Amino acid sequence: MLQILDRTQIERIHFSALEVLERTGVVIEQTDTLKSLGDVGVQVDLDRKLARFPPYVIQDYVRKAPPHFLQAGRIRKFDFVVRNGSVFARSLSGCSHVLDMETGQCREATKNDTADGARIIDALDNIHFCGGWIYPGDEHPSYRDVSLFKIFLENSEKHVCLQAYEGKNLEFMIEMAKAVQGGENELRRRPVLSVVLAPSSPLKLGKFMIDQLDLAGRYGVPTLFCSTPIGGATSPITLAGHLVTLHCENLAGIALSQILHPGTPVVYGPRPNTMDMRTGNAAWGSIEFGIMSAACVQLGHFCGLPVDTYSLGTDSKSLDEQAAVERSLNLVLPALAGANLLSGAGFIETIRTASFAQIVIDNEILGMVYRIMKGVNVEDETLGLELMDRIGPGGSFLAEKHTRTHILSEHFIPTIFDKNVRESWEQKGSKAATQVAKERAEEILRNHHPNELAKDIQRELDSIMTRAKQTLYKT
């Protein structure tokens, strides 16, 4: 396992974060919540909306977070348990644009793209659940997130993790989730939805976040806390200071969720993006993102929490070498550190643009990474000493049953990356991996259709969406 931080460094960062939470504090923009914190020993300044957490409060309440929990699909086949040692992957949540499959041009995404994206994720074996990948730009921003969730429920049977805009929006999503799963109790048992909550760095938990945190806790909806400070802008530029900020914000959010609703499933989710100091833009593909993600895996695990990292990140505007290198390095580092959830498949251009070809390539890269994480199985059968002795010097293993028996468990078999000799590759059309991936995406869109929702559930979702539009639409 990769250890970016040694034990002393982990402890130094962890205890530094506890010190910041006690000395500097966190702004919590919700008066009732501040009062609740006061009841459990947090020092509260209502005028400044500031909460200073004594270390024992953080330690006591973070400990209440469950070490394992279920995230469910629409069907049980896609259920999975997040636990120590598990690893699952999802797409990004949050693209506003797509690379058009026909023209290759970047354009604003539509409801059709959202639906197509959900179907593609549904078909990819190495991507276990959906992030709210593509936001439909042809829906009004007041309820675009609710529309996205509905479209995903209609086009994929996998679990959906996404960011709601406000508490009111999340209420409608929870209604939809209840409808699909069969009621509130069933939703609590098998949550088909998890939510992403992000503080405003540095050290502010906004009203939007707290409303949703409370609502998610009431229904037992798993909650991913995504601290997103920009290194050099909303956190110290030094990696150690950036890690302290990340750790503070995630611990504060997680402790708050457990204070309000003990036992709510939570995930520690660092997003250590950096400010590119030549442009002033936030960078999600910098190598520091990968380094700090790996370090955060250690920090989250130190606190007994599962960790979600935004792997597969790139700032490239196209499917090029930069995209391949940035995403691969930033995936491998936290994966080797033991990340439990690998998020971010399917985007380029700093979480802005979705690419259907890219997510197919990401599915392939994830397969390779899962193989890395499996490591080398050393036992009598795999050592094969008897076999080697029988085959002898100069012999061949090709026809052996041992070879046939172990090929799939020992080797990763790529479906996109080509292993032919040049002549064969040319005969097949000299296709680059991006072309093969694009064709695979097109094939999925032609042929893959998840089971439709039952008609009564579909009607209920339509009805909820109508009410959502009427309630949420703001001019």
Added chain:
Amino acid sequence: MEKVYEAIIDCDADAVAQRVRQAIDGRVDPLTVLEKMNVAIRAVGDKFGKGDVFITDLVGSAEAMNAGVRIIEPLILENRGRIATLGRVAMATAEGDIHDIGKNIVITLLRAAGFEVTNLGVDVPTVRIVETVTKEKFQVVGVSALLTPTVAAQERLIKRLSEIGIRDRIKVMVGGAAVTREWSKRIGSDGYAPDGLTTVQLVKQLTGVAQKK
């Protein structure tokens, strides 16, 4: 005055404040001091545009300059009409949104380029933006939004300016991570820019400065 210039280049706010006070005590015209500071910040801005310094250097220089501006601003307010700027811009983070890092970078770059910028803050009620641009003369108002639901405030602003009949008096530009060019067109804004440097270009276009060159 060279020392004021150097202190801004060095991002030394204390030195800027001290040297500005010395200049004022030495009866240097406050407008001359301001102009020297503007020359310094424009130099840093140019270097940033060429990639010779980092954004942190530009923001540091801007904050150092502010230390000097705070001292001389009361002395020059009555002479505001004599201060040459490329134009006046009001900047706000949309109602309901508290993010401002990107907006603050834009403000720094605009000031470095020679514009007078009024920062209205964060979570600015649309009605307050309307009041401000109704009472005072701005060429451009910029509204940024990071949270998707708050982009609706940009739409409301444009509608409200039309309703009270002053839409043609001011250019409205929108930006922020939650905003797309398509949204900016849909709501009838005058422009969208995805980052700081393109925002400066946009403001120059909207104010006609680009053509005057």
